[in-house]
Amino acid sequence: MKLIGLIGSGSSTAYAPVIIWDRVEHYAKEEQLVVVDDSRRSMRFLGVLRLIRRYEPFLDSRKRTSYVDNPDLVETGTLPHSSGYVSIIGVISENGVVEPQLPPNPGSKVYVVESPTDLSLELGGGLVIGVHKYSGIEIPLDPRGIPYHIGVVGATGTGKSRLVKAFIDEVLAKTNYNIIVFDHTGMDYSVFYKDNVVEGSRTVLDISLITDMILYRTGLNRNTYEPYIMVSLLSYIYNYIREKHPELLQELIGSSSGGRQKTLVPKTPSFQEFLNKIDYSRLQEILAEKNIVWDITSFKEQLIRTLQNMRARDSSKIRLGIALDVYLGKQFFESLNKRDMLPRDIVGYAGNNRLVVVDLSTEDLEARRYIVSSVINELWRIIEEKREPINTLVVIDEAHNYACRSCGVSHRAITRIAREGRKWGLGVLLATQRIIDIDPEIRGNINTWLFSKLQTPGDFNELKGYMDLSGISENTLAILGKREFFVAGLMNPLRIPILIKVRTVE
Structure with missing residues (x-):
């Protein structure tokens, strides 16, 4: 360790002013770990150096002195010096770092910690995703904080995905948690875990979602056209099953309460009976098992028949026909094919393999939100059935697309995890560029934050509203390099936010 200065007057158990020796000021960098040696009390304090400023007693901007009118005197008579604050973490003891009860005495010597060999700290076991930037000391994150939720925030290029990758690897290696990762772009996690990737485009979509996607893409009025589209979709499915798998129609109407018992009916159920008694849970299973083929030409024919049966106006028929050809086209209906996975399959994959990465990159945003919410x-269905902890971490990349107040079904699902997940070992990790876009109710339930350069000043202010940043300023964040993050909150083994350099991942 290197001696850099002395504690000045006015210290407290949270902050202590430090006067830095001029000849060693180049060793005093903000966010360095320091040891304050209070020899009078035989105590050593651990802290972080912050808010370094350069001062000169005779050149106070609020006072006029002779130096102003005689600039030549500056060369011989001034006493410039650096000063800062030690943000106190605690008192170093045999059992680690304990909460301070007394402030350090003025005159206590201040040393910077330059390497892990300078200081032996007992911080417990945990998830090691990196080390303190300057000292190289490992900062293990407490895994007990996983179900209390984690937020990872940083502007583009700060290394969020590398941090999350390191976190995932540590969770898999050191805990019994399973992990489900939703990869928004398909380029952040799918490339790392190629053997554990499933395509989101294989997930079966329900009829109401397909209806919403058609309405959104075409811009058609919901009140007018939703009934036509939804009935046409169900008619298409009914006719396909009646032709290819007629025996399954009995299963689909076997119980209006959702059971699967078969009812012996001597004739094929009519579409109206199918519509009135359909078991939608079983329908999703059949769509996955039998892989119904969607075709725009066949669907248009069914749509015309539905419009005629429902006595739609000719203008509605024309508008729907144009919308299907111009705004949807062949590709939309092809995207509904080859979907053979249910949410339970994704959860089951995670249970069997500890990790599953769902590539959402080829889906519409509404479909992505549906997949996240359905998983x-x-x-929650498993939790309600077994009434025991599930020990699962859900990782959501580009989380502002899923946890915003207007994000619909995914927002509601994430909100429930944020409120209730800790009791059942169900945690969520949200990685985002903009904290301000995350619903306040969700971010208010996140108890560990890892943050780097932020996108806007508003993000910094929002973060301050949920976390004591202990002297960290926007200027400090602005100069952070790639893979440099502050860690704060429940998983942090130290009392105050600490700067870590995330390890390189492959």
Whole structure:
């Protein structure tokens, strides 16, 4: 360790002013770990150096002195010096770092910690995703904080995905948690875990979602056209099953309460009976098992028949026909094919392999939100059935697309995890560029934050509203390099936010 200065007057148990020796000021960098040696009390304090400023007693901007009118005197008579604050973490003891009860005495010597060999700290076991930037000391994150939720925030290029990758690897290696990762772009996690990737485009979509996607893409009025589209979709499915798998129609109407018992009916159920008694849970299973083929030409024919049966106006028929050809086209209906996975399959994959990465990159945003929500709802179904902790971490990349107040079904699903997940070992990790876009109710339940350069000043202010940043300023964040993050909150083994350099991942 290197001696850099002395504690000045006015210290407290949270902050202590430090006067830095001029000849060693180049060793005093903000966010360095320091040891304050209070020899009078035989105590050593651990802290972080912050808010370094350069001062000169005779050149106070609020006072006029002779130096102003005689600039030549500056060369011989001034006493410039650096000063800062030690943000106190605690008192170093045999059992680690304990909360300070007394402030350090003025005159106590201040040393910077330059390497892990300078200081032996007992911080417990945990998830090591990196080391303190300057000292190289490992900062293990407490895994007990996983179900209390984690937020990872940083502007583009700060290394969020590398941090999350390191975190995932540590969770898999050191805990019994399973992990479900939703990869928004398909380029952040799918490339790391190629053997554990499933395509989101294989997930079966429900009829109401397909209806919403058609309405959104075409811009058609919901009140007018939703009934036509939804009935046409169900008619298409009914006719396909009646032709290819007629025996399954009995299963689909076997119980209006959702059971699967078969009812002996001597004739094929009519579409109206199918519509009135359909078991939608079983329908999703059949769509996955039998892989119904969607075709725009066949669907348009069914749509015309539905419009005629429902006595739609000719203008509605024309508008729907144009919308299907111009705004949807062949590709939309092809995207509904080859979907053979249910949410329970994704959860089951995670249970069997500890990790599953769902590549959402080829889906519409509404479909992505549906997939996220349906998988989370499946986790809750298991919890409600077994009434025991599920020990699962849900990782959501580009989380502002899923946890915003206007994000619909995914927002509701994530909100439930944030409120209730800790009791059942169900945690969520949200990685985002903009904290301000995350619903306040969700971010208010996140108890560990890892943050780097932020996108806007508003993000910094929002973070301050949920976390004591202990002297960290926007200027400090602005000069952070790639893979440099502050860690704060429940998983941090130290009392105050600490700067870590995330390890290189492969």
